[in-house]
Amino acid sequence: MRYVLPVSATENPPPPHPGADPRPVPGQDPRVQWGLSLAVVAVGAVTIRPMGLGGQGLAVAVLFVVNSAALLARGVPESRVPPRLALAWLSSGIVAAAALLGVGDSGTTYLFAYFVAGHVGYRLGTGRALALAGTCSLLCAGVLYFHLGPGNPELPWVLGLTTGAPVVVGILNRTQRQAVRSALSAAESAERAARAEARTAVLTERGRIARDVHDVLAHSLAGINMQLELADALLETGDLEKVREANAKAHGLVKESLKQAQWTVHALREDALPLLESLTAMVESAGHHDAVTVTGTVREVPAQVTQNLLRIAQEALTNAARHAPGGDVGVDLTFTASSITLRIRNRPATRAVTPGVGSGMGLIGMRERVALLGGSVGAGPVTEGQDQGGWQVEAVIPG
Structure with missing residues (x-):
């Protein structure tokens, strides 16, 4: 079984100012x-007249360039335009x-x-957008009403009042954009969680x-090693009967290790x-028969x-x-309505204890399992x- 650690999500950098999120929004193609x-x-450029290098034509040409620049600037990402600069740029564009x-x-x-005016509603907040759109209409x-300049006399002044109307479309688009970005942010937060x-x-x-591997390997190998060391020590005494006995116990521990490995597989598969x-x-x-109560x-x-x-x-x-080699062991399993208690108690050792230092992981593993x-x-x-004089381990599990 292979486990792959997920790559931690990278936090998106905050936008330079509120509402200026550099991430693209689905359904809005800047092209x-x-x-x-x-x-x-x-x-x-084709229809507006006059255009020239002097007089009225020059004034029209200059204003046409200014208007074109103000209009094309709406393609600049919001993250690159501070709010005050956007307000100044759109105000000058309306003028x-x-x-x-x-x-x-x-x-x-x-x-x-x-x-x-339409982009004013998209770029600015609702209050500023409506105020600036009203200024545009007025x-x-x-x-047109007061004929300020030699403009087209065929354009009715009512047309001027309608120039601020597209601000509503811009506000709706901005609201939709914010809703989409909020949904994207929520989805990203859920994904990170x-x-x-x-x-x-x-x-x-x-x-x-790790606990299962420790239980199988550390315990089993320690028992086998202890029996093999005992067999080596008995070889020097020439007591072949006890050597065979130690060797048989080592074989028994190997078989027990295989059983433990099977239990570990069951545990990992949650059988x-x-x-x-x-x-x-x-x-x-x-080696403890009739020890379970x-x-x-x-x-x-x-x-x-x-x-x-x-x-x-x-x-x-x-x-x-x-x-406590040689000591009797008693195992008590108690079922109550609200808990299960496992108590294992062993008496003092009756044979010599082989010196050794434990890893300390056993008790830690018990505590982790019970927790x-x-x-x-x-x-x-x-x-x-x-x-x-013996030792007792007691675990109480609710349920």
Whole structure:
């Protein structure tokens, strides 16, 4: 089984100012904006008259260039234009559009006012956009009504009042853009949360696998090594009978290791194992027959509870064999309405203890397993009763 850690999500850099998100929005192609702007400029260059190098023609040409620049600037990303600069640029564009209405004799001088007003609604906040669009309508209507300049006399002043109307379309587009970006941000946040959750799940699973590997390898190999060392020591004495006995125990531990490996595979695959039968088989394979005592009504328990209780029992039995060889072991399994208690108690050693230092991971593994199930575990010497001087491990699992 292979686990792949998810790549942590990269945080998107914050926009330079509120509302100026550099990320593209689906359904809004900047090429369309550029195409419309260039089309308005091209139509104006063909139809707006007079244009020349002197007098009225020069004034029309200069205003036409200013209007074209103001219109084409709407293609600049918001992230590159501070709010104050955008307000100044759009305000000057509206003034230039109204002036072009008053100076040009013919042509599509009014188109610039319409398009700039529409972009005002898209680029600015609602309050500023409406105020600036109202100013555009009043300026253009005033220029046409009072004939401020030699403008086209055929254009009615009412037309000037309508130049600010496209601001509504711009506001609607801006609202849609913000809604889409909010949805994208929410989706990105959900994706980052899902990745973090997946990473946590992977790390938790790695911890579980590490505990299982420790239980199988460290315990089994330690027992086999202890028997082999004993056999080496007995060879020097010439007591072949005890050598055979130690060798047989080593073979038995190898077989037990294979069983433990099978249990580990079951645990990783989350196969269901019967708690009482598996616990009894484990205790008997460790050489302790009729050592399991059951109190209460046996019932089926979740696979996770079974696996963790078996691992705790395995750890306790291995420690008993290592630190109290020859001592009797008793296993109590108690079922109540609200909990399951596993108690493993061993008496003091009756044979010499082989010196060795434990890794300390066993008790840590027990605590981690019980914590995952919301239970408690305790381990310590037995200070009273017939097992006084021995050791006891007790795990209580709710449910």
